[in-house]
Amino acid sequence: MTVGxxxxxxxxxxxxxxxxxxxxxxxxxxxxxxLARGLAAVALLATVVRAITITALARAGWWFAAExxxxxxxxxxxxVLVAGPRLLRTPGDPRSVAVPLLFAGYANSAALLVTVLHGxxxxxxxxxLAVAGVVTATAVSWRALNARPSRxxxxxxxxxxxxxxxxxxxLAATPAAAPAxxxxxxxxxxxxxGEPTRRFTLTAGTATVSVSGRDVAAWAFNGQVxxxxxxxxxxxxxxxxxRNRDIARGVTLHWHGYDVPNSQDGVPGVTQAAVLxxxxxxxxxxxxxxxxxxxxxxAVSDVGVRKGLYGVLVVRPAxxxxxxxxxxxxxxxxxxLPAPRTEPVEAGTPVRLRxxxxxxxxxxxxxxxxxxxxxxxxxxxxxxxTSLVDTAVLIPAGGRYDLVFTAPATPVALxxxxxxxxxxxxxxxxxxxxxxxxxxxxxxxxxxxxxxxxREFTLVLDRxxxxxxxxxxxxHTVNGAADPDIPPQxxxxxxxxxxTIVNRSLVVHPWHLHGHHVLVLSRNGEPATGSPLWLDxxxxxxxxxxxxxxxxxxxxxxxxHCHNLAHADAGMTLHLMYS
Amino acid sequence: xxxxLVIVTTVLLVAFVLQFVFAAVGAFTRPAGDGAYALHSVxxxxxxxxxxxxxxxxxxxxxxxxxxxxxxxxxxGLVVVQGLIAMLANASTDAAGASTPFGLTIAGLHALNGxxxxxxxxxxxxxxxxxxxxxxxxxxxxTVREGEPA
Ligand SMILES: [Cu+2]
Numbered sequence: 001m002t003v004g005x006x007x008x009x010x011x012x013x014x015x016x017x018x019x020x021x022x023x024x025x026x027x028x029x030x031x032x033x034x035l036a037r038g039l040a041a042v043a044l045l046a047t048v049v050r051a052i053t054i055t056a057l058a059r060a061g062w063w064f065a066a067e068x069x070x071x072x073x074x075x076x077x078x079x080v081l082v083a084g085p086r087l088l089r090t091p092g093d094p095r096s097v098a099v100p101l102l103f104a105g106y107a108n109s110a111a112l113l114v115t116v117l118h119g120x121x122x123x124x125x126x127x128x129l130a131v132a133g134v135v136t137a138t139a140v141s142w143r144a145l146n147a148r149p150s151r152x153x154x155x156x157x158x159x160x161x162x163x164x165x166x167x168x169x170x171l172a173a174t175p176a177a178a179p180a181x182x183x184x185x186x187x188x189x190x191x192x193x194g195e196p197t198r199r200f201t202l203t204a205g206t207a208t209v210s211v212s213g214r215d216v217a218a219w220a221f222n223g224q225v226x227x228x229x230x231x232x233x234x235x236x237x238x239x240x241x242x243r244n245r246d247i248a249r250g251v252t253l254h255w256h257g258y259d260v261p262n263s264q265d266g267v268p269g270v271t272q273a274a275v276l277x278x279x280x281x282x283x284x285x286x287x288x289x290x291x292x293x294x295x296x297x298x299a300v301s302d303v304g305v306r307k308g309l310y311g312v313l314v315v316r317p318a319x320x321x322x323x324x325x326x327x328x329x330x331x332x333x334x335x336x337l338p339a340p341r342t343e344p345v346e347a348g349t350p351v352r353l354r355x356x357x358x359x360x361x362x363x364x365x366x367x368x369x370x371x372x373x374x375x376x377x378x379x380x381x382x383x384x385x386t387s388l389v390d391t392a393v394l395i396p397a398g399g400r401y402d403l404v405f406t407a408p409a410t411p412v413a414l415x416x417x418x419x420x421x422x423x424x425x426x427x428x429x430x431x432x433x434x435x436x437x438x439x440x441x442x443x444x445x446x447x448x449x450x451x452x453x454x455r456e457f458t459l460v461l462d463r464x465x466x467x468x469x470x471x472x473x474x475x476h477t478v479n480g481a482a483d484p485d486i487p488p489q490x491x492x493x494x495x496x497x498x499x500t501i502v503n504r505s506l507v508v509h510p511w512h513l514h515g516h517h518v519l520v521l522s523r524n525g526e527p528a529t530g531s532p533l534w535l536d537x538x539x540x541x542x543x544x545x546x547x548x549x550x551x552x553x554x555x556x557x558x559x560x561h562c563h564n565l566a567h568a569d570a571g572m573t574l575h576l577m578y579s
Numbered sequence: 580x581x582x583x584l585v586i587v588t589t590v591l592l593v594a595f596v597l598q599f600v601f602a603a604v605g606a607f608t609r610p611a612g613d614g615a616y617a618l619h620s621v622x623x624x625x626x627x628x629x630x631x632x633x634x635x636x637x638x639x640x641x642x643x644x645x646x647x648x649x650x651x652x653x654x655x656g657l658v659v660v661q662g663l664i665a666m667l668a669n670a671s672t673d674a675a676g677a678s679t680p681f682g683l684t685i686a687g688l689h690a691l692n693g694x695x696x697x698x699x700x701x702x703x704x705x706x707x708x709x710x711x712x713x714x715x716x717x718x719x720x721x722t723v724r725e726g727e728p729a
Contacts, residue, residue, distance in 0.1 A: 008667055015663055022656065026649055109656070116663070144645050463666075474624065506670030542670065 003060045003524070003543025008506055010053040014072070014112045017046035021079060022105030025098050029145060033094040040087055040101060043108070047076050061545055063460050063502045067122035071130060072111035079104030099142050106137040117465040120504055121480050128168030135161040193286045196239035198232050202253065204275075204297070204309055205245035211335040218308035218332060219247055225337065226328050226358070227311030230295070232287040234317050243280045247297075250274030251309060253283055254298040256398055257379050257536040258313065259515050260285040262556020267298050267514065270557050270575065274299040290317040291379025292354040292400040294328065302360075302565035308332055310358045322350035323407070329365075329395075329416050330358045336419060345424045347409040353422065354402050355414075357395040360564040362508060362539055365401070366392040366431035369412035369424075372405035377439060380517065383531040384444025392434045397510035398537035398563040440523055443531025448521070453549065454495040459574075461540065461562070462504040466571055475571035476505070476562065482571025489560065489576045491552040498549040503540045511546075512537050512563040513576065515556060518548035537563055552578065581711040584637040588704040591630040591654075595697050598622050602693075623658060631655045634703065647706045650699060657696040664689040 001009070020043025028036035054073065058065035083104040086097045110130035118126045139157040207220040221227030232238055244251050252274055254266035264285045268274035275281045296310035312326045323345055330337040345351060352375070357363050373385040374393065378400055393401050405412070411425025418432060459478050466475035466482040475482035491497050498521070503509055517534040521527065523546050540546055561573035598619065605616035635651045643651075664685055671682030 008670060011663060011667070015660060019656070019660070029645065029649065109659075113659075144639075144648055506666055 001056075003057070003064060004503075004506070004541055005543075006053060006056055006060070007064065007504070007543055010050065010057060010068070011112075011115070011506075013046050013050045013053060014108065014115070017043050017050060017076065018105055018108035018112055020044075020046060020105075021083065021101055021108055024083075025100075025102030025105050025141075028094045028101055029098040031094050036094060036097065036101065037087065040083065040104075043104065044080065044084070047080055047108075050076065060543065061502060063120060063458075063545075064504055064543070067114055067119045067126070068111075070122045071114050071127045072108075075107040075111040075130065075134070079107040095145065098145055099138065102141045103134070103138045106134045106141075110134050116463075118480065119464065120460050120462050120477075123480075125168050125170070128164040130168075132161050132164035132168055135164065193284055194237050196284060197236045198230075198287075199239045199241075200228065200230055201241045201243065202227060202311075203243040203245055204247050204251040206247070207308075209308070209332075211332055211337060212339065214335065216333045216335065219304060220308045221311055225308035225310075225332055226330065227295070227309070229312045229314065229326060231314045231316070233319070234287055234290050234315060236287045236315075238283070238285055238287055240283045241280055242275055242283065244275045244277050246277050247304070247309075248277060249304075250276050250299040251297045251304065252281070252299045253295050254301075254514075255283075255285070255293060255295050255313060256512075257291075257293040257400065257517075258285075258289060259517065259554055262515065262554065262558065265514055265556070265558070267559045270559060287315045289379060290315050291376055291381075292326070292356060292402055293379055294356050294358060294398075294400070296358065298559075302569045305358065305565055306332075306360070312354070312356055314354060322352065324352045324354070325422060326354040326356065327414065327416075327422055328356040328358050329363050329421070336416070338421060340420055340422070342423045342425065345407040345412075347407055349407045350404065351407050351412075352402055352404050353414060354400065355393075355395055356400050357397055360397050360510075360566060362394050362396055362510070364392050364394055364417050364436070365403075366415045366434055367403055367405070367412065368415065368429040368431055369410060369427050370405045370408050372403045374401055374437065374439070374442065375404040376400075376402040377533060378517065378535045378537060380534040382439075382443045382533075383446060385442065385531065388437065390431075390434050391437050392431060393437045394539070396508075396537050396539040396563070397565075398512050399510070399535075400537075439530060439533055440520060440526070440528040441530045445529055446532055449519070450496045450549065450551075452496065453498040455489075455491050455497040455552075457489050457497065457499040458502065459499065460502045460504055461509050461572065473570065476509075476567040477571055478574055483568075483573040486571075486574040488557075488574060490579050491576065492579050493552055493555055495552040496549060497552055498547065501540050501544075501546045501548070503542055503544050506542050507567075508542065508564070509540045509567060509572065510537055510563040511540050511561075513550070513560045514558040515554045515576075516550045516552075516558070518550045521547040521549055523547075580637065580641040581707070584634070584641045584643065584707045585704075585711045587630065587634050587637050588651075588700070588707045591627070591634055592697075592700050592704050594622060594627055594630055595700050598627065599693070599697075624662060627658055628655055631658065638703075638707070641710065643707075643710055647703065647710070650703050650706065653699050654696050654703075657692060657699065661689060661692050661696070664692060 020039045024036045024039035027039055054065055054068045058069060083100045086100045110133050114126045114130050135157050202221040204221055207218050207223045208215050209218045209225045218225050242253050252266040252268050262271055264283050265271045293313040294310060295313050297304040312328050355365050371387045371389045373387055374382060375385060376382060395401055411427050413420050413423035413427035415431050462477050464475060464477040464480060466473050468485050478486050501511055517536055520533040524544060555578040558576040560576045561568045601619040601622055605619050631654045638648045638651045668682050668686040668689060671679055671685055
């Protein structure tokens with residue numbers, strides 16, 4: 001069982017336990033003794049099973065189990081100790097067990113709410129608020145059931161509830177370390193990189209584009225989705241003029257995966273101001289990394305990219321030989337892009353397919369009809385890639401894979417989520433059951449470039465209640481906080497930084513650090529044994545623990561966020577800054 | 580106070596009806612993004628829980644019987660479970676983010692739980708109306724006296 005499914009199972013069992021106790025309490029209040037006993041038995045069984053799931057989660061990593069061990073376990077234990085013995089006795093009125101059973105239900109519900117609303121880091125504040133809620137709810141039920149507790153018990157309950165509430169609120173509301181991200185600071189001047197050798201102009205505007213015969217309202221660069229493909233050769237100096245015609249909320253250009261100087265990174269409020277209608281901004285940088293990249297707006301990025309403000313950036317080491325095709329996959333208004341394309345390719349021709357995922361979720365790509373190699377991931381060439389057949393690849397949101405093969409005499413087709421997108425002729429192959437390539441074990445290893453690390457960071461991804469904004473929201477959180485309240489990570493130039501990313505939530509988070517490529521060290525405790533993987537976008541699945549490292553060699557203020565852009569908007573964004 | 584209880588349960592019932600409408604809005608919105616269900620989630624996570632608490636509060640103030648108070652608070656638990664089911668269903672996708680049969684089964688439970696919650700609210704509403712206008716029993720006409728306020 002994966003840690004991800006363990007997390008889901010634990011949640012379901014916790015709900016069963018809470019519902020069993022509460023239902024038992026209600027049944028006994030209604031004098032339905034057998035039903036009450038049955039429901040309580042379900043709750044007891046669920047509690048026992050939960051001890052197993054919590055232990056398993058703690059073994060997978062303390063991050064997954066902290067609040068379950070420290071808050072849920074004591075509350076569940078109290079529930080069993082209070083409700084259990086009363087159940088065994090057989091007194092006259094079945095209503096006499098209603099309050100103990102309801103107490104058990106409240107204790108389990110409170111623990112469940114802690115996990116769901118503020119699970120990580122486990123905090124005394126959350127625990128005390130849970131206790132306050134349990135005591136209050138129990139006292140209210142006690143009175144409502146007309147089985148008045150003695151005055152001493154009432155007073156004790158009141159004191160405990162108020163004390164827990166006050167202390168808990170105090171602890172929870174204590175201002176966290178004020179984030180030191182200087183938004184809206186003065187943006188630094190662009191470095192001079194010499195005279196441009198490649199000039200482009202991208203004009204952002206609303207447009208109507210045709211997708212599989214349907215007219216779709218989009219936001220587009222130069223009236224097309226995707227925007228123009230920008231190409232360059234290593235050594236070129238690119239100059240891209242961005243103009244905004246009528247995107248009211250502003251646009252920028254972020255060079256996804258391209259480690260440009262900070263001032264050219266295109267993050268509004270951090271490296272530049274958003275380009276508003278009628279304004280323009282000139283980006284200039286040297287193309288010194290070969291490979292497949294893409295560009296997109298980083299202003300209102302969730303809506304902006306989804307509506308079409310993206311395009312491909314390809315930097316080649318030398319002029320094209322053979323067939324070189326880019327396949328930027330996107331979903332525009334629910335319709336898949338690009339349109340399927342078929343072109344015959346002469347046998348023996350080398351073919352390179354540059355697969356780009358510009359959506360916010362993972363896509364599955366399968367190449368049928370020829371053995372192929374994965375030559376590069378996220379723009380970096382792999383070392384010693386072996387030949388693959390009948391194998392699919394999963395590309396995370398924002399990620400790129402370059403597949404290379406020699407065209408055979410028979411047709412070849414690339415399927416994306418089962419849809420043929422590029423082919424050299426008719427191919428009818430079912431690719432749905434193919435195994436998926438694990439890049440961590442693919443290609444030839446080489447020794448790690450670093451043996452010591454100057455900085456360590458851990459990012460624990462989860463969901464949680466965020467009360468810091470104007471309206472409360474159920475945010476996607478990092479270490480229990482949501483943007484803009486996540487403290488920045490501070491590094492010094494030249495540091496070797498190791499960071500651990502843990503996903504406690506039930507959804508995939510495609511992680512993306514700007515300005516740097518990270519080297520994958522291990523996933524879920526298993527070291528990467530394949531070719532060194534220098535990634536800028538990688539899927540951290542539920543229950544996953546990734547350990548990656550990078551050299552802090554590009555000073556500035558960099559976004560470090562989830563590339564499911566809806567998650568980034570909902571709080572999952574922080575910053576890496578240099579001291 | 581009993582009148583107020585009837586009114587707030589009516590509002591809660593309307594919120595539940597709207598909630599089904601918003602679910603349909605989400606299901607038929609194109610493009611189908613995370614934003615399609617925004618109204619549905621706000622109603623489910625804020626409006627309905629608040630109205631449920633208000634209903635319970637009014638039931639207590641109206642000195643309603645314990646059964647009605649218990650019934651009035653029940654939708655809160657069902658709504659929490661509802662949110663968890665939605666989270667699980669969204670999480671139960673395959674690696675490429677497509678729905679799985681397991682996820683769709685869980686999504687079915689979300690609909691089922693919603694229907695149960697509506698039934699509970701209908702019962703609360705009926706009980707509240709009964710409390711506000713006690714129906715005189717036909718067989719015991721002596722209990723009906725002219726001019727006595729209900
Ligand atoms: Cu995410």
